[in-house]
Structure formats: structure tokens, C-alpha cells
Amino acid sequence: MLETMRRHGITLAIFAACTTGLTAIVYSLTKDRIAEQAALQHKVLLDQVVPPALYDNDLQNECYLVTNNALGNELPHRLYLARKKDVPVAAALESTAPDGYSGAIQLLVGADFSGSILGVRVTEHHETPGLGDKIETRISHWIYAFSGKKIMSKDDHNWAVKKDGGEFDQFTGATITPRAVVSAVKRTALYLETVPTQLSSLPTCEEK
Secondary structure (H helix, E strand, O other), X not given: OXXXXXXHHHHHHHHHHHHHHHHHHHHHHHHHHHHHHHHHHHHHXXXXXXXXXXXXXXXXXXXXXEOOHHHOOOOOEEEEEEEEOOEEEEEEEEEEEEEEOOEEEEEEEEEEOOOEEEEEEEEEOOOOOOOHHHHOOOOOOXXXXXXXXXXXXXXXXXXXXXXXXXXEOOEOOEOHHHHHHHXXXXXHHHHHOOHHHHHHHOOEHHHO
């Protein structure tokens, strides 16, 4: 009985070692490819919020870290700076809408430094399927309504859902989600207007 258990134990140990080794080999063979695909997908996302025609630098690799409550929390958010002939013209900035219906909504907001929105995408959320998930491009075109909009000031009342007197549609049965996104995009764009004056003091992503 003990001999049988010993043999089974050795067999399991050998099997575990082989499986671990195979997993390590597969990882080493595919990690570069996975990283390359992730970088390409990230580039596609950045291009959706900051049109490539606007800049001539390597947007993806000119990354800074920003910490400001205007972005929804006190965590560092990545900012990707767009330059044209070395002059800052726009940026894509990560932001958080902390007051979504089912928790925080993560955003990527592209805008110039005068309050004009270039594009917005939701990168993560937990909103209710069939209601709040209309913030996703695969579900509806609602998020596209931000492109081309301009914020005149922090008191610009157009920057609200229609139920609150603004110009953005709310969702039937789900006003909280679009209200949270509109508010977050507005705060983020207003913050971006201040970025050119503080670029020299922002840490780069590689410094952290």
C-alpha cells in the first residue's frame, strides 16, 4: 500500500514538473508576441482618441504620470502627449468616473489644450448589461457624441445629460452611468488645459 502511494506520488510530481516546464517554455516563446499584440491594441486605442494626423511624435512612448483629483481619484493616471513639430498640441489622458452605477468607470480622453474633445473611449466598467453598457462602442454609438465638442468653462451647462439641462442623451432606465461619464470627461478636459504649463514637472512613466 505504501509502495503504491509512493509510486503515485512520484508520478504526480513528475507530471507537475513536466507541466510547469512546458508552461514556462510556452511563455518564453510567446511573451514577446503577446507584448507586441498588446502594444498594437493600445496604439489603436490611442489613435481613436487622438487622430494621428494631428501629431508627428511617438505618442505611445511619450508618456507622463499625472496625479490629480480632477481625474477621479488620487492614483497616478497615464498621459500620452501629442506633439506637432515638437509643440504640444493634444493629449490622451486616462481618467476615472468614480460614480458609475456599478462602480468606477475607466476612460481614455483625448483633447487639445483649449477644451476641444478629440475622442473618448471606455476602457473598463462594470455597468449593467443592457442598460449602462451603452457606453461601449460595440453596444452603441453614444460615446462618439463627445468628439468635436468643446467646453467653454467649468460652468458650461451644456456639459450634462438632457435630464439635467445639458445636451447629452441619457439611457432609458440608466441615467447615472452617462451622467458619470459626462462629468468625468468634462473634468478631464478642463484639467488638460493646464497640462502645457506643468509638463516640465511631470514624471515620465519610465521614472516610476
